[in-house]
Amino acid sequence: MLHTIIKQNSYQDSVNLMLLTNKLSTMEGVNKVQVMMGTPANKDIFKSSGLYSEDLERAAANDMCIVVDTDADEKIEEILEEIDTYLNNQSINNSKEEFQTVKTWDKAMKALPNANMALISTPGQYAAEEADKALDNGLHVLIFSDNVTVEDERRLKEKAHDKGLLVMGPDCGTSIVSGVPVAFANVVKPGNIGIVGASGTGIQEVSVQVDRLGGGVSSAIGTGGRDLSDKIGAITMLDAIRALANHKDTEVITMISKPPAKEVRDEVVELLQSVSKPVVAIFLGEEPHNHEGNIYYANTLEETAAIAVDLASGNTVKPNYYGAAIEVPSVNLNADQKTIKGLYSGGTLGYEAATLISRGLGLAQSGHHDEGYLLSADGFEVADLGDDIYTQGKPHPMIDPDTRIQFFKKAAEDDSTAIILFDVVLGYGSHEDMASALVPGIQKIQQEAKAKGKEIYFVATVCGTNQDPQDIADQKAKLESAGVILRDSNNQAVRTALGMLDIQIEEKDKEVVAGKETASKDFTVSEAIEKLLKEKPSVVNVGLKKFTEAITANNGRVVQFDWRPVAGGNERMRKVLSVLR
Amino acid sequence: MYGQYNTIDEANRAVLDKIVAGAPFLLDVVPAKSVIEELNGKVLLHAGPPTKWENMPSPMQGSCVGAALFEGWASNADEAFKMLENGEVEFIPCHHVNAVGPMGGITSGSMPVLVVENRDGGNRAYCTMNEGIGKVLRFGAYSEEVTNRLAWMRDVLGPVLSKALKETEDGMNINVMIAKAITMGDEFHQRNIAGSLIFLKEIAPYILKTDASEEEKQAVIKFLADTDQFFLNIAMATGKSIMDTARTIQHGTVVTAMCRNGYEFGIRIAGMGDQWFTAPVNTPQGLFFTGYSQDMACSDMGDSAITETFGVGGFAMIAAPGVTRFVGAGGFEDALKTSNEMLEICIDQNPNFSIPTWDFQGSCLGIDARKVVELGIEPVINTGIAHKEAGVGQIGAGTVRAPLACFEKAIDAYAVKLGLIDPQ
Known part of the structure; x- marks a missing residue:
């Protein structure tokens, strides 16, 4: 039956009324409904939709007409209430974003005229092209993307150097620019320690340890893993060292790298020696025996941070940072259980573990292994699960627990496994609650082991600070309640695991010997580089939207560039566009 | 190659100057x-x-x-x-x-x-x-x-x-x-x-x-x-009169007409003169009067997209908060997104028509067919929706997109005409 209700003088926009009509149509017991203003044209529409009644003739153009076809008369009251609620709540909830979203460089630069940096996380084959455009716009570039050719890297870095700009990366996971964490980075206290590193998780662990030991970081510049290769020649590393040397508020410089090509190493060390500030350097995998002049060499990332914090607070550098005994829990192992499986999400943390375990076992430095293995000897294994071969079509293990849980299971199936060693990396970019994601897998493995009459021990380190977006105390508590043995640093976690198998590594005292005399170097840097270390960055974020969080939360400014491949990847159109420039 | 202009950008600028003038x-x-x-x-x-x-x-x-x-x-x-x-x-x-x-x-x-x-x-x-x-x-x-x-x-x-x-x-x-x-x-x-x-x-x-x-x-x-x-x-006759003057400059990649006949969508670009570049039309999506629904909607038709060509219509969604909800069920922010997105495929903004709700920015000016293809952003068109059967009349209103293929064909033909690339 048709019911006609006319609300006099209650004008509403036709769009509102259409939306209202759609809403009312979904109510139970309503066969058909139409809400419109009473204009002659609308009355015709009522006619053609079979909802016309004589009552409508009373309605004028400014009267709202509601015609309901319902078998349940009592519905009318409900419908009228619904209409009132709807009309009274028309304001639409907006979650206003703190940044603009653009799709072209033109608009990006208009939206953020003071932009001084681009963060590029496009698929690798397009990253060089976008980095090039960023440089043309006068921006420093952090290339998070991997799979950029070494030729492109060299070309981009030379171009940047000539323009007085920095290219961080490619495959640079971490930087902290004037206190703003960029990509995968932790929130560390501000301070006077500047970091430059060819390793993402190396920077994360050192900056986290600095924070834990009471120090603070001015900036941390990631160079990308290949920067110190002979093909690149440390272009970014050298510029970053100059920048930190020149930066007033940086009093200690910390340098992190895997062992580089000899000529490159010499050039970097020579530059570091001529800096008038103390320097802490770690070439991961080397076993330095002395400090030389202003350069203090460390064996582990934790030691690197400890020396830096001592220097930064004006303390004397200790001859040995490994004096304190590490608590080793007593273990109950079967005769077969003799090995450690290190399953890392952080490549450099894994590399450090492989180095320490090799030393503990008296193996020569491990060299290259297949399939992302950093160590594979006598059943001892350390794997970098963030290696390309594990991340094809899958998220990085810092974001996704699946790969790691698979490897945990595989490790537990090996009868020789006594200890599973791993890392949980917190900070921006990483999983919001990795502990909860891993714990069920860990508990299942422990139960299955118990059923077989043995114990499998889990030893881990949580790489994070109290300021990180994840609640570190909560992460630790969750892991500990699952029986995971936690240590404050990766170094301590590895030594604990080795200790549980009665393996110790002895660290010798280091002496300070005189450094080589060096010719004085020019440390002037461009205005753009000076500004990068002095001011909160304004970032054009090309690619992963997730990266904007860290920047806005730490008072950097950002514009989101929703990147798509040119012409959707249509090759003919790419060619046409390139000739129509 | 581009007549009196050194580059496509210069030719495009000349077309834009005509639109503003x-x-x-x-x-x-x-x-x-x-x-x-x-x-x-x-x-x-x-x-x-x-x-x-x-x-x-x-x-x-x-x-x-x-x-x-x-x-x-x-x-x-x-x-x-x-x-x-x-x-x-x-x-x-x-x-x-x-x-x-x-x-x-x-x-x-x-x-x-x-x-x-x-x-x-x-x-x-x-x-x-x-x-x-x-x-x-x-x-x-x-x-x-x-x-x-x-x-x-x-x-x-x-x-x-x-x-x-x-x-x-x-x-x-x-x-x-x-x-x-x-x-x-x-x-x-x-x-x-x-x-x-x-x-x-x-x-x-x-x-x-x-x-x-x-x-x-x-x-x-x-x-x-x-x-x-x-x-x-x-407004339509206005758009036509202005775009016709602008397209007397027969160089460059600015879109000079967009229109639909219910079967094909057609565009023209300055550098290709009178030639149409067509692709099958889409069907508008929108809100419908009671008793009507999306499956009764007629395919896209009308020359009214000359308004969008001129830089208003869907491109100026932000100017018309009262009808923003046609772009979806969203509000002001969606309108802003729509206009900002359209700005990405335009070369400049028209100082003649300043939009208060857009911080007094000018309306969109000069759709560049290259940008449409490069970014894959299809122009948005606000439109009435007809019933697909004759005689019923209008059954709703909403938006529709211009098909990308028109723009691809246009710039391809232009590159071929200029001898910059072999025909496919």
Whole structure:
């Protein structure tokens, strides 16, 4: 039956009324409904939709007409209430974003005229092209993307150097620019320690340890893993060292790298020696025996941070940072259980573990292994699960627990496994609650082991600070309640695991010997580089939207560039566009 | 290679300069056949790129029937259908004779058309007048009510407006009306109520001055007061007159026309002159009157996308908060996103039409076909939605996108024409 209700003088926009009509149509017991203003044209529409009644003739153009076809008369009251609620709540909830979203460089630069940096996380084959455009716009570039050719890297870095700009990366996971964490980075206290590193998780662990030991970081510049290769020649590393040397508020410089090509190493060390500030350097995998002049060499990332914090607070550098005994829990192992499986999400943390375990076992430095293995000897294994071969079509293990849980299971199936060693990396970019994601897998493995009459021990380190977006105390508590043995640093976690198998590594005292005399170097840097270390960055974020969080939360400014491949990847159109420039 | 211009960017800039320099004036309302020579035979104009009877969607065919009845070519609908099916009536795109037409765009010789002159180029453009809503020819209705209204428009509305316009000193300056209306919430495609009001306010004193009868004056003013979308057709003729001047520069990649015939979407770019680049049309998505739904929607039609070509319509969504919810169920933020997205495929902004809700930024200026292809952002068009069967009329309103393939074909052809790439 048709019911006609006319609300006099209650004008509403036709769009509102259409939306209202759609809403009312979904109510139970309503066969058909139409809400419109009473204009002659609308009355015709009522006619053609079979909802016309004589009552409508009373309605004028400014009267709202509601015609309901319902078998349940009592519905009318409900419908009228619904209409009132709807009309009274028309304001639409907006979650206003703190940044603009653009799709072209033109608009990006208009939206953020003071932009001084681009963060590029496009698929690798397009990253060089976008980095090039960023440089043309006068921006420093952090290339998070991997799979950029070494030729492109060299070309981009030379171009940047000539323009007085920095290219961080490619495959640079971490930087902290004037206190703003960029990509995968932790929130560390501000301070006077500047970091430059060819390793993402190396920077994360050192900056986290600095924070834990009471120090603070001015900036941390990631160079990308290949920067110190002979093909690149440390272009970014050298510029970053100059920048930190020149930066007033940086009093200690910390340098992190895997062992580089000899000529490159010499050039970097020579530059570091001529800096008038103390320097802490770690070439991961080397076993330095002395400090030389202003350069203090460390064996582990934790030691690197400890020396830096001592220097930064004006303390004397200790001859040995490994004096304190590490608590080793007593273990109950079967005769077969003799090995450690290190399953890392952080490549450099894994590399450090492989180095320490090799030393503990008296193996020569491990060299290259297949399939992302950093160590594979006598059943001892350390794997970098963030290696390309594990991340094809899958998220990085810092974001996704699946790969790691698979490897945990595989490790537990090996009868020789006594200890599973791993890392949980917190900070921006990483999983919001990795502990909860891993714990069920860990508990299942422990139960299955118990059923077989043995114990499998889990030893881990949580790489994070109290300021990180994840609640570190909560992460630790969750892991500990699952029986995971936690240590404050990766170094301590590895030594604990080795200790549980009665393996110790002895660290010798280091002496300070005189450094080589060096010719004085020019440390002037461009205005753009000076500004990068002095001011909160304004970032054009090309690619992963997730990266904007860290920047806005730490008072950097950002514009989101929703990147798509040119012409959707249509090759003919790419060619046409390139000739129509 | 690009005529007197060194680069495509320079040529494009020259086209943009012409658009900004456009000085459109509404001069007159006259019978179409008095200004469009071709309409003196059994000829109908239609919207969009060239098409054939058999490819026209049902509402467009309905419009043809209505026009045939209105012209007295047939005495009933059946006769009219037969005649049209037999190919007795020639079809010409409006765009080929300096005209544009809404929805079906069906225009016959006796229909009155608005005459807009662009004083910058000295050229004129024509468009029929808005018939209001409900059962109207442009949505395919052809009942007696429709032809009666058309007759009244021919016999009363057209002549009275013509007399009134002649009373003005120099015609009516349309830029001024657009600049005002855009600050009052119009985007000139979905919403024209402010423009229509301004037009009424400007023209009313002149209507009163004419020698038309009191009854006629009153009927004309009543019609203008009732017809919220009256200004749409003025905006369309304006867009056409300006884009036609701009495309006298036959270089570069600026889009100079977008239109649809219910079968194909067609575009032109400056560097390719009169050539159409077409692709199958999409079907608009939107909100529907009760009893109607998406599956009853007719495919996209009309020359009204000339408003978007000119930089308003869907591109100026942000100017018209009142109709933003047609872009989805969203609000102001969605409108802002739409206009910002459209800005990405445009070269610049038009200082003539500053939009308060957009921090007084100018309306979009100059769609670059290269950018459309590069970014894969298809121009958004605000549009009325016709029922897919003739005679039902408008069943809703919403938005539709211009198909990417038109733009790909256009820049491909241009690169080939310039000898920069081999044909595929």
